[in-house]
Amino acid sequence: MSKFEFPPSIRSRPVYGTLEVRAGKHHLMIADAAGAEAILDVATPDLMAKTHIIYIPRGADFEDKLRALNPAQFYEGPSYAASVSRIQRVLQDASMGLQVYLTGTEGLMGQAQNEAMQAGIPHTAIQTEHRGSVARRMQCVHCKGITEDVETDPFVCSHCGLNLFVRDHYSRRLAAYQAVCIDAEDPGNVPAQKGIYATETEQ
């Protein structure tokens, strides 16, 4: 599957790279959905012997392929929320030199990066590679509620019901983009909904 090219944007917007193997005795790979493919791309028997994979399928079917890599540890979780306590525990027990690789959706990478940062890894030392859905994790700046997997702009806040404009302004602390009311001046005057990247080539 080809990778989506995010259009150039403001500095606040996260930029993702391509996973590469780094020196270290312990490796933690956290992926969701199509992120499994990025792991399959870098996996070598040598690397897998010291790698813990935490995978959240979200409907994708990569479990057998990932297990076949024979990683030192493999965990498949039903959701990020269900997996986060395991992620926290792995980070708590880890020592310096642990390499963290995050791949899949922006929501997964942002939230897992936040956990790794809180565990003391500088965010610039955490590798990321975007794969799969381009949906965003959005925070409503008005009610502070988070709406997951937003694919359209504008969208309706899943908490307070405001019509929200999707911004590229991102918060590492919240692992979310900011969403601002689009019809505050003229309630009800809401532009037609389109895909977030509708003017770009859809994947």
Next chain:
Amino acid sequence: MSGAEKIAVRVTEVTPLNDLVTRFRFEPVDGGLLPTFSGGAHTVVEMQDGAITRLNPYSLMSDPFDQSAYTISVRRDDEGRGGSLFMHKSVSVGDEMVISNPVNLFSLDLRAKKHLMIAGGIGITPFLAQIKQLDRAHGNWELHYACRSQALGSYVDYLTDTHPNDVNVYYDDQDQAIDLENLTDRQPLGTHIYVCGPKGMINWVRAKSTDLGWPREAIHYEEFLAPQPGKPFEVKLAVSNKVIQVGEQESLLEAIERAGVDAPYLCRGGACGMCETRVIDYTGNFIHRDHWLEDDEHASGEKIMPCVSRFEGKTLVLDR
């Protein structure tokens, strides 16, 4: 005038610690308070050595929150250009001197969960201030300090008395060495490593921690390079339209200053990048000694750090 702001001070204590190291205490001449600083900061001490003005950086080792005085410890370098010898031989209690406001190029990263400190010899001094800062904040730290011998182990007694569980001392003459492999391999996530000491030690610690996968952002080091003597050379300063001679015992930066040209500087030890100067033209070879410029910049012949680097050849024209 370049450099950090200046403070007029009086020398109020000169305390020899051992054969090589002497401690100096500075109090402000005007009786006021000195600025607080952060652990790892240094001050640039001006020395009037006859006709020569020397400006040497020394790490502040006193409590960063003590505004009544600053202390530094100076290791005598008999082979050097004379700055440390001047401090040892010519400075006495009551003397007035000028020092700079503190500048920190080796500060603690306070996001760290733990601070792992590696010191070699006189490289202990910035850690003394950092430890005082961390103690006040109940910080988590551990020090590994290598010195030549018990007799030359500056502040070993003080450190082991006050922090018996956090300080580990290694004496070269007793064949004790830091077990760096195991030390860096068992640190909790969020540890930052700091190293100050001889170049070989800094390179060793950086290489080992990098090999073990420590992120670059968690590895901190400080090495003041003293400018080395070298063959005299001639430099043309294009902006000020002067031709100056750099003597055997002075640095390029000192020669520029001696000619009355105000050149930017901060650390005077090849680390901060402040004095970076563009080369307009040259015929000859650069002797780059800083660790500010990248290797490709050193090779390009386009930039020089006049605080520590020299030149050998026919022509050197600088954008200064």
